[in-house]
Amino acid sequence: MRWRVTVQESDANAVHALVCETGFFSKSEERIAIELVEETLSLGKESGYEFVFADVPGNPGRLLGYTCYGPIPDTESSFDLYWIAVAPAEQRTGLGSSLLHETERLALLQNAKRMFVDTSGREQYTPTRNFYERMGYREEARLVDFYAPGDDKVIYAKTL
């Protein structure tokens, strides 16, 4: 396994394969995940998106996990974790923790002070919320029925 922060052409398909594999995301969320990669490929740093990939050397089509994060426009030092996903076969091996620690380290180098992440309040996301809490994130807001009736938006934050 290798860490990589530079986005390459093959990442659009590799990210798509990975987010589909997790079974956690809707079709429109899958599309957004690809668009974040495509926008970064065309605009570079201007896109406002940054990535940390855990990939397999010699197999550019395969990602074991990744994060997408970046500074929140019009804030002084707040960052958003836009995406985190780990391939099912690699989950519970510490890869998600390592990816998030590396993401936080890189954000700190860019003077980030607070990292924010949105997730769903649905039962399916209980492991995800456990993960964020284990990583030191605290629930700071809950927007009831935000995504759909019975599907709250939960906003977590961590001071880096």
Ligand SMILES: CC(C)(COP(=O)(O)OP(=O)(O)OC[C@H]1O[C@@H](n2cnc3c(N)ncnc32)[C@H](O)[C@@H]1OP(=O)(O)O)[C@@H](O)C(=O)NCCC(=O)NCCS
């Ligand atoms: C959330 C996710 C990135 C975590 O990655 P991971 O590699 O499995 O996480 P780690 O192995 O580093 O787990 C760290 C800790 O988080 C908690 N955790 C992780 N997965 C958990 C689960 N399924 N159930 C309960 N707790 C869990 C545990 O406390 C775990 O520590 P432990 O294994 O020592 O008990 C991964 O499960 C994933 O990709 N999920 C689907 C996509 C998703 O939900 N993305 C976020 C959308 S908002």
